Amino acid sequence: MPTISMFYGIIIRMYYFDNQQHHLPHIHVHFQGDEAIIEIPTGQLLQGKLPKPKQKLVDAWIEIHKDELMADWELAVNGESVFKIDPLK
Secondary structure, eight states, rough: OOOOEEEETTTEEOOOTTSSSSSSSSEEEEEEEEEEEEEEOOOOEEEEOOOOHHHHHHHHHHHHHHHHHHHHHHHHTTTTOOOOOOOOO
């Protein structure tokens, strides 16, 4: 489960071959004890929860890096190495 970005205590991961359970391009977000799975194209929360302020930061980051995230998703579902993505600044 490679970490593709970290910012403001938030860790973003993308798992290899992880298209069975959710069937949608998504990321796994970790912040302290909270975890969430968020769909990439829409930013919709698929599972879990994050504190509202952190959710807003992740939403902004997804919007900025949507193309890079989709490219990483294609690599990950094919079992290839994903690229790091710049953190939110």
